[in-house]
Amino acid sequence: MGFFDTLARWLGMKKKEVNVICVGLDNSGKTTIINQLKPQNAQQSDIVPTIGFTVEKFASASLSFTVFDMSGQGRYRNLWEHYYKDAQAIIFVIDSSDKLRMVVAKDELEQLLNNQDILSKRIPILFYANKMDMKESLSAVKVSQMMGLETIKDKPWHICASNAITGEGLPEGVEWVTDQIRSMKK
Amino acid sequence: MLGLRRDKKDEEDGFSLNPFNNLEKTSVLQEARTFNETPINPRKCCHILTKVLYLINQGEHIATTEATETFFAMTKLFQSQDVTLRRMVYLTIKEMADIAEDVIIVTSSLTKDMTGKEDMYRAAAIRALCRITDSTMLQSIERYMKQAIVDRNPSVSSAALTSSLHLMRSSGDVVKRWVNEATEAASSDNIMVQYHAVGVLYHIKKTDRLGVSKLVSKFTKQSLRSPYAYCLLIRIATKLLEEESEGRDSPLFDFIETCLRHKSELVIYEAAHAIVNMPNTSARELAPAISVLQLFCSSPKPTLRFAAVRTLNKVAMKHPAAVAACNLDLENLITDVNRSIATLAITTLLKTGSESSVDRLMKQISTFMSEISDEFKIVVVQAIRSLCLKFPRKHGVLMSFLASMLRDENSSNSSQGGFDYKRAIVDSLIGIIEENPEAKEAGLAHLCEFIEDCEHTVLATRILHLLGREGPRTPSPSKYIRFIYNRVILENAAVRAAAVSALAKFGAHCEELMPSVVVLLSRSLLDTDDEVRDRATFYLNVLKQSNKALNSAYILNGLNVSVVGLERALHSYTQEPSETQFDMKSVPLATQPLAEQKAGARIFGAEGLHGAEVTPAAKAPDKVAATRQDIYAEQLAAIPEFQGLGPLFKSSAAVQLTESETEYVVRCIKHTFTNHIVFQFDCTNTLNDQILENVTVQMEPTEGFEVLSYVPAASLPYGQPGITYTCVTLPEDDPTSVIGTFSNTLKFLVKDCDPNTGEPDEEGYEDEYVLEDVEVTIADHIQKVLKPNFAASWDEVGEDYQMEDTYALSTVKTLEDAVKNIVDHMGMQPCERSDKVPADKSAHTLFLAGVYRGGHDVLVRARLAVDDGVTMQITVRSTDETAAEVISASVG
Numbered sequence A: 001m002g003f004f005d006t007l008a009r010w011l012g013m014k015k016k017e018v019n020v021i022c023v024g025l026d027n028s029g030k031t032t033i034i035n036q037l038k039p040q041n042a043q044q045s046d047i048v049p050t051i052g053f054t055v056e057k058f059a060s061a062s063l064s065f066t067v068f069d070m071s072g073q074g075r076y077r078n079l080w081e082h083y084y085k086d087a088q089a090i091i092f093v094i095d096s097s098d099k100l101r102m103v104v105a106k107d108e109l110e111q112l113l114n115n116q117d118i119l120s121k122r123i124p125i126l127f128y129a130n131k132m133d134m135k136e137s138l139s140a141v142k143v144s145q146m147m148g149l150e151t152i153k154d155k156p157w158h159i160c161a162s163n164a165i166t167g168e169g170l171p172e173g174v175e176w177v178t179d180q181i182r183s184m185k186k
Numbered sequence B: 001m002l003g004l005r006r007d008k009k010d011e012e013d014g015f016s017l018n019p020f021n022n023l024e025k026t027s028v029l030q031e032a033r034t035f036n037e038t039p040i041n042p043r044k045c046c047h048i049l050t051k052v053l054y055l056i057n058q059g060e061h062i063a064t065t066e067a068t069e070t071f072f073a074m075t076k077l078f079q080s081q082d083v084t085l086r087r088m089v090y091l092t093i094k095e096m097a098d099i100a101e102d103v104i105i106v107t108s109s110l111t112k113d114m115t116g117k118e119d120m121y122r123a124a125a126i127r128a129l130c131r132i133t134d135s136t137m138l139q140s141i142e143r144y145m146k147q148a149i150v151d152r153n154p155s156v157s158s159a160a161l162t163s164s165l166h167l168m169r170s171s172g173d174v175v176k177r178w179v180n181e182a183t184e185a186a187s188s189d190n191i192m193v194q195y196h197a198v199g200v201l202y203h204i205k206k207t208d209r210l211g212v213s214k215l216v217s218k219f220t221k222q223s224l225r226s227p228y229a230y231c232l233l234i235r236i237a238t239k240l241l242e243e244e245s246e247g248r249d250s251p252l253f254d255f256i257e258t259c260l261r262h263k264s265e266l267v268i269y270e271a272a273h274a275i276v277n278m279p280n281t282s283a284r285e286l287a288p289a290i291s292v293l294q295l296f297c298s299s300p301k302p303t304l305r306f307a308a309v310r311t312l313n314k315v316a317m318k319h320p321a322a323v324a325a326c327n328l329d330l331e332n333l334i335t336d337v338n339r340s341i342a343t344l345a346i347t348t349l350l351k352t353g354s355e356s357s358v359d360r361l362m363k364q365i366s367t368f369m370s371e372i373s374d375e376f377k378i379v380v381v382q383a384i385r386s387l388c389l390k391f392p393r394k395h396g397v398l399m400s401f402l403a404s405m406l407r408d409e410n411s412s413n414s415s416q417g418g419f420d421y422k423r424a425i426v427d428s429l430i431g432i433i434e435e436n437p438e439a440k441e442a443g444l445a446h447l448c449e450f451i452e453d454c455e456h457t458v459l460a461t462r463i464l465h466l467l468g469r470e471g472p473r474t475p476s477p478s479k480y481i482r483f484i485y486n487r488v489i490l491e492n493a494a495v496r497a498a499a500v501s502a503l504a505k506f507g508a509h510c511e512e513l514m515p516s517v518v519v520l521l522s523r524s525l526l527d528t529d530d531e532v533r534d535r536a537t538f539y540l541n542v543l544k545q546s547n548k549a550l551n552s553a554y555i556l557n558g559l560n561v562s563v564v565g566l567e568r569a570l571h572s573y574t575q576e577p578s579e580t581q582f583d584m585k586s587v588p589l590a591t592q593p594l595a596e597q598k599a600g601a602r603i604f605g606a607e608g609l610h611g612a613e614v615t616p617a618a619k620a621p622d623k624v625a626a627t628r629q630d631i632y633a634e635q636l637a638a639i640p641e642f643q644g645l646g647p648l649f650k651s652s653a654a655v656q657l658t659e660s661e662t663e664y665v666v667r668c669i670k671h672t673f674t675n676h677i678v679f680q681f682d683c684t685n686t687l688n689d690q691i692l693e694n695v696t697v698q699m700e701p702t703e704g705f706e707v708l709s710y711v712p713a714a715s716l717p718y719g720q721p722g723i724t725y726t727c728v729t730l731p732e733d734d735p736t737s738v739i740g741t742f743s744n745t746l747k748f749l750v751k752d753c754d755p756n757t758g759e760p761d762e763e764g765y766e767d768e769y770v771l772e773d774v775e776v777t778i779a780d781h782i783q784k785v786l787k788p789n790f791a792a793s794w795d796e797v798g799e800d801y802q803m804e805d806t807y808a809l810s811t812v813k814t815l816e817d818a819v820k821n822i823v824d825h826m827g828m829q830p831c832e833r834s835d836k837v838p839a840d841k842s843a844h845t846l847f848l849a850g851v852y853r854g855g856h857d858v859l860v861r862a863r864l865a866v867d868d869g870v871t872m873q874i875t876v877r878s879t880d881e882t883a884a885e886v887i888s889a890s891v892g
């Protein structure tokens, strides 16, 4: 918890808590992204493939996030749905340098959108076109085309290119989510 | 028991102390959905988890889908930072690991907690993690486990070590790789960590004898801080000594002996306990251990006094002289305020004392019999039983003491309890009767009195069975009839049936009682119970024939077939209707159930050191279990080559055909059929760089025998036992030549393989390996059968085929040796306890019974006499001429 968090508490202004689920194929960089978003002192130095899930916390200017960082390996993907129900936003991470598996990512996205718990909700979805630093990586626009994002009509969505190692592009996404959630409350 | 009783009382009082008493599964699982709600209320969730845990521990069955749903809801609690809640979550994970699906979902969350900063989480997270991890997942957490084992925090290190022990069972190979970390932990300053580390090291090396002895010698030199670790080392050292049957000059024994001077009482006791329980210890080796126990006897700490006297009690029969040295101290303990200690002291004195002290001690103990628990009363009963063996002349006093214990128990309280205690008394009385013919009449009288008022059906039926067997052969059999007939009038169906059988035996054995037994039995013809009625009808009809042979075969001696086998044979007979009658000879005979001994489990399992070795199979099967031979019969019947061989007659014990440490380990079991013998070879390949294929054992038989077929083992990978069979035809032209020697060669195709992957080469080459010879002896053709009433059987078989001969046995000197040799050679069942030779007798008669291959009864009577060597007059009777000839030929 950063300085602001404690100060805010001290002033009696507790930040609003939101639950987010972070999904995407294995090796796309989910855990690395979330680690980057955490306060410096809580960051981990080495990141290994996730088995199952972990719960992490980080804060934006006005919200306090609880993120379920899911494992992206094939055998665990069917477990994502157990955590959809109480999610208020979805972060979907795509490895923009992995053209080969883009269709797999697309397929998983479709399954997610067709899930009963998601179908009925106007839940914001943030896409990170991650690993933008890689030579062969595709642009955010190209990724969005390949993933067929334009067909999502009933939910707000946003895509931004990111580099989880340096943190580039991450704040833009978090700001967008924050805005979406705050506007929904109104 | 206690718990149940209290619950009942509470219900009666109309209130309950247990707030979880009336939990309902469905509503609790409903409540568990609260876990999905945010924000989380830790207090409330803790309470719900407690309920879930309570239900699981009460044995409530939760279906997989329900359990999985609850489990996933629970995983959401990981978002709370509440320490208490998190620890409840760990507990729930462990309890639900086997009933919910996909529990590995919490793996990363637990790894995070185990490596995180919150010390309160780390140890518990390790335990939960190891519980949900299988060998495929273990790779991914291996790194963390290694770190945790050497962690500075002792609770983390201990948790990692004990979890390693549990993982040993499923993933031994992975845990073996942690040996360096465990070794480092073994030098920890923390006594628990050190203890657990030594335990893990031992289990890693357990199968490697050299490794274990190196381990022990290393730790015995570098002195350990932890007394627990010392105790463990003592147990390991004892086991090694036992296995290697090393002499007492071994450094292992020296180590145990030095532990007698350790500063911790725990270690001292462990060492003394180990020494006094070792086989073949000399008086000089025992003395220091006994004197330690003696010292403990006068300790102010009741636990030490208890431990010491209990140990002395256990070994009193083995080392009477050594234990007698503590008599004075034991006398002092007779008045110990702790009655358990007092009981053990008295019974120890009884075991070691002289005949003259028996009366005094018995009087002493009777003053507080009513104050001690059943468990200790049983100790007293057992002491009395061994006293009877030691001082046969005292049987009068001792048996009436036992009988009065029974009487007091019956009159004092009417509770359901006390069954084990009564059974111990009845067992002892029966044991005494069987050991000592002079005690028979008095003993039977006590038992008759007991069944007049006995609420335990099992005990009543056992006693009735004994009365039926022994009563008719006493000088005045008629006096038992009244007791038995009372049971027919007063008891439940099971007891009535047993009583009817007992009555029939009196009728069959004693001609003068026959008419009155017939009258009594005919009264049961209208019994309300089928079984009782059937038995009465059957026995009446047999008795009315007045035929001794029938009496013997159907009343006095009964059937000797395997119940499982009979059921199977009858079933297949009804499946395929045929004109021919059912042939009783096609049913396999009853054999003794296979008593598996798990000696190794004792040290670390049963004594509760490490759960890893507890064997679930420890319960003795009381029911009609399939015997070893029933299992073989089933296995052999499944092999097409052996289809036409008929019923399996006998399976021998296994014989080793190789030394134990060779490349290939082979043992042989001989299965005798009507005209064939199937040799079963259990082979193990101990070379990890070879796979053997098409494995057979080529046999060179003695003349007359012919190899009929081989059933090869297709493949023998490293360490996995395989079976190959060789089937041999018995000599056809001469039915009396039945014994022989076979030389054997293991033949196979070798393929070299990679020891790590087990991947074999394409090409192989033929090779062979010479095994030791196998003997077929007379015992392979005879099945043991017990004839409870030998004399009746002897008359029943008759003199038609009788052979008689007299021999001088020059090499044996005593009757005991002669009896033992004859029994071993013939492989027949001693009857009428005639294998026990009474002390200081110069003549003895041995009765043996068996069934010869093909289903023919064989009886042997061997009259023995000693004078400067033993002379034997042997008489063989059989229902078959060949059988009689073969048996008597095997003697000369």
Ligand SMILES: Nc1nc2c(ncn2[C@@H]2O[C@H](COP(=O)(O)OP(=O)(O)OP(=O)(O)O)[C@@H](O)[C@H]2O)c(=O)[nH]1
Residues within 6 Å of the ligand: A024, A025, A026, A027, A028, A029, A030, A031, A032, A033, A047, A048, A049, A050, A051, A070, A071, A072, A073, A093, A130, A131, A132, A133, A134, A162, A163, A164, A165
């Ligand atoms: N070059 C580059 N590498 C990245 C970036 N983000 C993540 N990685 C690397 O990609 C690998 C996988 O990252 P993770 O964060 O473990 O991926 P994940 O999506 O959590 O994978 P699972 O937990 O298996 O589902 C790691 O070696 C990261 O260092 C990025 O933006 N650029």
Ligand SMILES: [Mg+2]
Residues within 6 Å of the ligand: A030, A031, A032, A048, A049, A050, A069, A070, A071, A072
């Ligand atoms: Mg991850």
